[in-house]
Amino acid sequence: xxxxxxxYDGPNDPASHAATLRGPTKRNAVMFGPAGFSYVYRIYGMHxxxxxxxxxxxxxxxxxxxxxxxxxxxxxxxxRRGCEPLSTGPGxxxxxxxxxxxxxxHDLREEPxxxxxxxxxxHDMVGISTRIGVSAAADWPYRFYVLGASGVSxxxxxxxxxxTATEGSQE
DNA sequence: ACTCCGATTGTT
DNA sequence: ACAATCGGAGTA
Numbered sequence: 001x002x003x004x005x006x007x008y009d010g011p012n013d014p015a016s017h018a019a020t021l022r023g024p025t026k027r028n029a030v031m032f033g034p035a036g037f038s039y040v041y042r043i044y045g046m047h048x049x050x051x052x053x054x055x056x057x058x059x060x061x062x063x064x065x066x067x068x069x070x071x072x073x074x075x076x077x078x079x080r081r082g083c084e085p086l087s088t089g090p091g092x093x094x095x096x097x098x099x100x101x102x103x104x105x106h107d108l109r110e111e112p113x114x115x116x117x118x119x120x121x122x123h124d125m126v127g128i129s130t131r132i133g134v135s136a137a138a139d140w141p142y143r144f145y146v147l148g149a150s151g152v153s154x155x156x157x158x159x160x161x162x163x164t165a166t167e168g169s170q171e
Numbered sequence: 172a173c174t175c176c177g178a179t180t181g182t183t
Numbered sequence: 184a185c186a187a188t189c190g191g192a193g194t195a
Contacts, residue, residue, distance in 0.1 A: 045189030
């Protein structure tokens, strides 16, 4: 169950891998395609991160998967990870699920990796904060997470005091 | 061809 | 606070 995500709004978003580019590159090409496909990329030369492409074709929107609450398969996940936590954070999440670059552009309606509808989450259970690890558009409140859920990388929000962004404390 | 640095994680 | 580690993107 996905409990933490971050939104990236393509060319409109300075923090997106599709920002400021005239068009698709080899890496971000899948984001310009239809929704429901996976955008997997390598970060810091060692970790994989996965996005779900969103929006109509040509929009290059994507949602980064940052936190997962395992409901089953913990044993396999633990075997892949080798240690805890299992799927807290985008890199760990991919390692726990065995997601690699081979799944770039994968149709998430098909095996071996499918995205299925979960349960509605009440508004007062959704925390909002700035995105983690991004320097551009650092004040955009595009991170969403389930309050108190296990699998969320960080509950408080931004490390910096800023607090200009909407926090999960209210609403 | 060359340099810079990142949507991270784990250790010091 | 800092290292690990490498390919994408920008510059020459």
